[in-house]
Amino acid sequence: MKKIRLVLLLVLGLILAGCAKSNIEVFRFVNHELELKIGEEVILNLIYGEYSEDSEVKYILSEDGIIALNGNVATGLAVGEVTVRATIDDVKFAKVIIRVVQDQISSMQINADNNYFPDAGSKQLSISVNPDNLPTDVTWSLENATDIAEISVDGVLTVMDATNSAKITVVAQSTFDPTMVCKKVFYIKNMPTESVTIMIKDNKTQIKPGDTIEYIVEASPESSEVNYTIESSKPDILSILPENKLQASSSVSGTEIVVITCTTWDGEKATVRVAIKK
Structure with missing residues (x-):
């Protein structure tokens, strides 16, 4: 009976020793992957495991020109991906992948x-x-x-x-x-148009066939008042005459709605609607 107890205690001791050993951290980087932008810096933190934290670490890069290493500080140099391996005794190696990306103009x-x-x-x-x-x-x-x-x-x-x-x-x-x-x-030559309006004199926006009316353009600055064009959406119904005049066709038999558009030299627009009703 005593022998059985001794064997059980021995087995239990071995199990406990194994658990204690498994709790020791392995030698590795804290992060398995890192991303940084060109010009940014990042610290490559290590978990030393069974090694002393005073140990001298050697770093090995899979490619040159993507990052610069100063001790355990990595600086992004160019877009790309590089694998960094760290070792103390050339037996065990820790690995981290670093991706360098390009910042974008917002x-x-x-x-x-x-x-x-x-x-x-x-x-x-x-x-x-x-x-x-x-x-x-x-x-x-x-x-x-x-x-x-x-x-x-x-x-x-x-x-x-x-x-x-x-x-x-x-x-x-x-x-x-x-x-x-x-x-x-x-x-x-001229400053841009700040505002432009077009209206019909005496507010005569409803007229009869054959009538003639006058439009008025107001714009700021003043240079825009002399640099504009006038268009009629139905020139055969309401035509544009010299001296700011508009004339309705005498052949209108029903009701017609015409839009008169004023466009300044720099593309600003204003409109007015005229109804021609027999």
């Missing part, structure tokens, strides 16, 4: 002193991006080909001819992130 804008050319001349344009640590290099272009303006590769916008009112759109495309494009409109 917003971009074109900057200038102002967007108005009263006369021929040049302006230096610049770019700002968010986050502001990303490159601001762009490819410059004009949205529509024109012989009155040009833009250089370094962002100098030059207007050669300011004789007539015009607007030009500058386009900037990021070379760091080609999907990011922004635009800015510049005005030549």
